[in-house]
Amino acid sequence: MRGYLIKRFLFLIPMFFIVSFCAFALINLSTDKPAVVVLEAQGVPLITDELIEHTNAEYGFDKPFLVRYWNWLKNAAKFEFGESYVSQKDVSESVFTAFRYTFQLAIATTITTVLFSLILGVLCAIWEGRAFDRLTRFIMFIISAMPAYWIGILCVWLFSVKTRLLPTSGVGSFKNFILPTFVMSIGYCGFYFRMIRNSMLDNINENYVYFFRANGVREQKITRHILGNSFQTVITAFSMAIPGMVAGTVVIENVFAWPGLGRLCVTAVFSRDIPIIEAYILLIALFYCFFNILSDVINAVVNPRMRKA
Amino acid sequence: MKRLICSVLLAALIFSISACGAAVGGTGDDAANAEQTSSEKDSLTMAVAGDINDINVHEYNGNMIAQGMVFEGLVNYKSGKIIPSLAESWELSEDGKVYTFHLREDVKFTDGEPFNAQAVKDNINAVQKNASRHSWLVLSTKIVSCDVVDEKTVNLVLSEAYYPTLTELALVRPYRMMSPKSFIDGETKNGVSYYAGTGPYVLDEHVEDQYATFKANEDYRDGAPAIKTVTFKVMPSGETTLLAFKNGEIDFLFGTYYTGMIDPEAIISLESDSNYQVKYSDPIASRYLLTNSLTDRVISDNNIKLAVWYAINRDELCKYIFEGMETPAQTIFPKSAPYCDVDLEKRGYDTKKAKSYIETSGWTMDDSTGYYAKDGQTLTLELLYNSSVATNKEICEYIQSNLKDAGIKADLVAADKSSIYDYRGSGRFDLLLDCSWGTPYDPQSTVTGIFAENSFKNCAVALSCYDELCDLINKALVSVDEDSRQEYYTKMLTILHNECPFIPLSYSKSSIVTSADLKGVDFGYTQYDVPFSVYSY
Numbered sequence: 001m002r003g004y005l006i007k008r009f010l011f012l013i014p015m016f017f018i019v020s021f022c023a024f025a026l027i028n029l030s031t032d033k034p035a036v037v038v039l040e041a042q043g044v045p046l047i048t049d050e051l052i053e054h055t056n057a058e059y060g061f062d063k064p065f066l067v068r069y070w071n072w073l074k075n076a077a078k079f080e081f082g083e084s085y086v087s088q089k090d091v092s093e094s095v096f097t098a099f100r101y102t103f104q105l106a107i108a109t110t111i112t113t114v115l116f117s118l119i120l121g122v123l124c125a126i127w128e129g130r131a132f133d134r135l136t137r138f139i140m141f142i143i144s145a146m147p148a149y150w151i152g153i154l155c156v157w158l159f160s161v162k163t164r165l166l167p168t169s170g171v172g173s174f175k176n177f178i179l180p181t182f183v184m185s186i187g188y189c190g191f192y193f194r195m196i197r198n199s200m201l202d203n204i205n206e207n208y209v210y211f212f213r214a215n216g217v218r219e220q221k222i223t224r225h226i227l228g229n230s231f232q233t234v235i236t237a238f239s240m241a242i243p244g245m246v247a248g249t250v251v252i253e254n255v256f257a258w259p260g261l262g263r264l265c266v267t268a269v270f271s272r273d274i275p276i277i278e279a280y281i282l283l284i285a286l287f288y289c290f291f292n293i294l295s296d297v298i299n300a301v302v303n304p305r306m307r308k309a
Numbered sequence: 310m311k312r313l314i315c316s317v318l319l320a321a322l323i324f325s326i327s328a329c330g331a332a333v334g335g336t337g338d339d340a341a342n343a344e345q346t347s348s349e350k351d352s353l354t355m356a357v358a359g360d361i362n363d364i365n366v367h368e369y370n371g372n373m374i375a376q377g378m379v380f381e382g383l384v385n386y387k388s389g390k391i392i393p394s395l396a397e398s399w400e401l402s403e404d405g406k407v408y409t410f411h412l413r414e415d416v417k418f419t420d421g422e423p424f425n426a427q428a429v430k431d432n433i434n435a436v437q438k439n440a441s442r443h444s445w446l447v448l449s450t451k452i453v454s455c456d457v458v459d460e461k462t463v464n465l466v467l468s469e470a471y472y473p474t475l476t477e478l479a480l481v482r483p484y485r486m487m488s489p490k491s492f493i494d495g496e497t498k499n500g501v502s503y504y505a506g507t508g509p510y511v512l513d514e515h516v517e518d519q520y521a522t523f524k525a526n527e528d529y530r531d532g533a534p535a536i537k538t539v540t541f542k543v544m545p546s547g548e549t550t551l552l553a554f555k556n557g558e559i560d561f562l563f564g565t566y567y568t569g570m571i572d573p574e575a576i577i578s579l580e581s582d583s584n585y586q587v588k589y590s591d592p593i594a595s596r597y598l599l600t601n602s603l604t605d606r607v608i609s610d611n612n613i614k615l616a617v618w619y620a621i622n623r624d625e626l627c628k629y630i631f632e633g634m635e636t637p638a639q640t641i642f643p644k645s646a647p648y649c650d651v652d653l654e655k656r657g658y659d660t661k662k663a664k665s666y667i668e669t670s671g672w673t674m675d676d677s678t679g680y681y682a683k684d685g686q687t688l689t690l691e692l693l694y695n696s697s698v699a700t701n702k703e704i705c706e707y708i709q710s711n712l713k714d715a716g717i718k719a720d721l722v723a724a725d726k727s728s729i730y731d732y733r734g735s736g737r738f739d740l741l742l743d744c745s746w747g748t749p750y751d752p753q754s755t756v757t758g759i760f761a762e763n764s765f766k767n768c769a770v771a772l773s774c775y776d777e778l779c780d781l782i783n784k785a786l787v788s789v790d791e792d793s794r795q796e797y798y799t800k801m802l803t804i805l806h807n808e809c810p811f812i813p814l815s816y817s818k819s820s821i822v823t824s825a826d827l828k829g830v831d832f833g834y835t836q837y838d839v840p841f842s843v844y845s846y
Contacts, residue, residue, distance in 0.1 A: 051441045087360065088500065161556045170519060257545055
């Protein structure tokens with residue numbers, strides 16, 4: 001187990017180099033005039049040749065590509081990504097602040113999704129084929145088909161404008177979390193609750209259940225085993241969903257004016273704020289890798305059969 | 310056992326739903342409290358599309374409205390005239406090279422530092438130290454020095470006469486005044502340590518990407534503003550902004566052709582609601598199509614440009630696409646712009662005339678496609694537009710249908726703001742939907758854009774009259790008497806009208822949407838400032 005973990009973490013090092021090179025290369029090679037990109041991001045009304053030369057000297061764009069990559073990498077390893085072209089603020093500070101907000105939303109969504117999908121999934125599995133099961137599946141199917149931004153706007157209209165129960169947008173107190181979390185969870189719930197339901201149904205019909213019953217093992221113990229086996233695939237899926245939520249909640253963050261990573265990155269892409277884009281790609285890639293390792297570890301802990309792999 | 314699990318899970322489900330309900334119900338009080346606070350009647354919350362960023366007024370990053378609230382300049386610009394601001398009066402030397410400003414008495418920066426001639430000199434020098442950044446503004450290339458005469462008198466010395474000097478000093482950036490004590494090592498190009506201006510508001514709190522709060526400057530020279538707190542709240546989505554406005558979380562919306570937070574239909578629907586007031590400014594900027602003069606493009610043929618001009622139905626465009634919020638334009642600058650009251654050939658909506666121009670250039674109608682063709686090629690123009698601005702697509706689709714009626718095929722190309730710069734600079738377009746900077750930049754700053762590579766150069770550089778045009782522009786800028794200046798402008802505008810580097814579409818207005826009980830609602834002098842200091846409840 002320990003050896004397996006060490007091997008996985010060591011693999012992160014070459015991953016870091018590959019991802020950072022791809023990120024830096026693709027973004028910096030997308031334009032042959034990086035000075036123009038900087039000046040446009042800074043809102044300079046007219047870009048003259050003199051200004052371009054000045055900017056090239058200031059930012060070191062006249063240096064060879066590999067030299068620039070190495071300078072950037074050295075700082076990136078210390079989590080120093082330079083300054084934003086637009087706001088001139090420290091990129092690490094902006095990215096980590098935005099990451100905090102997105103992570104809070106991701107955790108809230110995960111808890112809500114887990115709670116609801118577990119409850120609904122288990123109940124539907126136990127009452128398979130009955131009215132509750134059919135109705136739940138139908139409703140979740142309809143809701144999953146609706147786009148998140150549409151549900152979001154409808155919820156804001158209903159709960160903020162019509163009934164004035166909740167704020168429309170922004171961060172602040174607990175009530176600011178409710179609508180974005182609800183809208184995000186709906187999409188995930190629809191998918192995960194079915195996964196849990198199917199997983200449970202598969203396990204209920206397994207041979208070991210009949211064997212245990214035949215041997216007179218108590219129902220309590222049988223159910224514990226069923227649940228344990230059912231959640232295994234789901235845990236893997238859940239743990240990979242978290243980085244997905246952190247990286248890709250752009251739509252929700254835009255609808256609810258949530259100052260998170262998704263919005264930060266999209267704004268950076270449109271204004272070609274290269275330092276932020278590079279930092280974002282690198283951090284999210286590392287985040288995915290980390291969660292991948294984490295989900296394998298959790299699986300190994302939960303299922304001894306996975307430990308030898 | 311199963312029954313036990315079922316009942317536990319059902320109970321948990323019911324509990325969670327009711328807990329949410331309780332949380333939701335419990336917030337009802339808070340919502341009511343929030344409403345009460347916002348109706349304190351001395352604060353305003355405005356929705357903005359992005360963070361205010363660094364409002365250093367010698368740089369271009371920050372939100373211009375915010376910069377206009379905190380910092381003032383020597384002079385200001387109102388309806389075609391220069392009015393005093395921090396300078397009470399001024400004189401110009403005979404040769405037009407030296408401006409002498411007499412500064413207002415008893416003005417302090419909000420950090421307590423006095424506003425005097427030395428402060429003016431420090432500010433002008435700080436801007437000039439970073440002159441390459443400001444080379445778009447011709448004044449920065451003309452300033453030789455700024456000299457202190459006495460405590461309240463300062464001379465601005467130019468290398469040659471330049472008539473738009475006062476207009477360019479009136480702009481929000483870069484020649485406005487910040488407290489020299491806030492400079493870093495005597496300069497502002499690397500930022501300032503804090504913001505201290507002489508304006509009616511002071512930046513109080515700034516949470517990046519969320520909001521920025523401005524508090525009234527109680528010692529403001531014209532008296533403290535009635536609106537004590539102005540909050541800029543970052544709201545990215547149009548729909549969310551409208552809902553937040555209806556919910557009372559936002560009570561002020563300011564829109565221009567490019568920064569509209571809500572779309573025209575929403576504004577029109579709010580007009581009929583007596584809780585709100587909607588105001589439109591006078592026409593303030595020109596919306597036009599840039600054309601390409603480079604000879605490898607089909608559009609470089611003047612007949613095709615004129616055909617496009619006549620093919621567009623501006624009245625319908627303004628009535629249906631802009632919902633009456635813009636007025637049709639016959640000339641590139643409105644007659645109210647300085648020196649632009651010139652008689653130029655009237656060109657209305659005339660599809661037949663458009664077709665006759667096309668046929669003059671040797672194109673023949675291909676009845677199978679409905680478009681003109683020559684040497685096996687269909688008459689196709691690439692119409693480029695900025696996809697980040699909501700109404701642009703609709704405008705271009707309408708133009709596309711107008712051009713189709715005239716037998717021209719228009720291919721629409723959507724690009725984001727940064728890509729538009731690339732296309733424009735490298736000349737890879739036929740028609741480009743754009744808008745001028747408006748008052749007071751028109752006409753002088755817009756026409757000087759004809760020199761810069763990344764700006765309008767490709768629209769004019771291959772024209773046969775390009776050198777004459779540049780000569781006229783330069784002469785107009787350094788002229789010292791009104792008559793010769795008007796003469797140069799008349800010639801220049803006539804050339805622009807005939808050679809069509811710009812095809813005018815409409816004049817755009819700014820809009821303000823706010824609650825009906827806000828008094829004194831009016832527009833600033835340009836489309837980039839909002840005079841919160843004159844509003845009250």
